[in-house]
Amino acid sequence: MQLSDHFTLGELVHSDVASRKGIDNTPDADLIPNLKDVSTHILEPVRLHFDQAFAPTSGFRCLELNRLIGSGDNSQHVKGEAVDFVIPGVDNFTIAEWVYRNLTFDQLILECYRPGEPSSGWVHCSFVADNPRGEVLTYTGKEYLNGLVS
Numbered sequence: 485m486q487l488s489d490h491f492t493l494g495e496l497v498h499s500d501v502a503s504r505k506g507i508d509n510t511p512d513a514d515l516i517p518n519l520k521d522v523s524t525h526i527l528e529p530v531r532l533h534f535d536q537a538f539a540p541t542s543g544f545r546c547l548e549l550n551r552l553i554g555s556g557d558n559s560q561h562v563k564g565e566a567v568d569f570v571i572p573g574v575d576n577f578t579i580a581e582w583v584y585r586n587l588t589f590d591q592l593i594l595e596c597y598r599p600g601e602p603s604s605g606w607v608h609c610s611f612v613a614d615n616p617r618g619e620v621l622t623y624t625g626k627e628y629l630n631g632l633v634s
């Protein structure tokens with residue numbers, strides 16, 4: 485199923501951990517609109533701006549999978565509202581900064597980025613249509629800091 489021009493449902497539910505553990509990571513049908521929204525409003529504009537193909541490293545996570553990787557039950561990944569991604573060859577701080585300046589989002593987190601190591605970490609971004617918070621955080625691997633910190 486195509487969620488948006490460049491992103492498929494298969495890409496947003498793919499999980500090596502789920503495959504390995506035999507977990508069925510298929511979202512309920514009522515979550516598909518959320519996955520379409522995050523693809524349309526976050527992934528597509530990033531894809532167009534950086535002009536480079538990529539697949540999110542993590543999109544939807546069923547509760548079982550989400551717990552298995554140690555994420556909290558209220559994670560927006562469980563609701564199909566969040567994606568984690570990197571773009572080959574593009575610094576993750578650069579990606580996060582572009583999202584921050586150009587897109588409407590609910591929460592943007594630059595995760596586990598190490599300054600001077602462009603490929604370190606990843607970008608987490610969520611979208612909700614109603615009252616997006618526009619919250620911006622940096623997660624160092626130990627703590628959350630306000631804003632994008634490099």
Ligand SMILES: [Zn+2]
Pocket residue numbers: 542561566567568608609
């Ligand atoms: Zn995430």
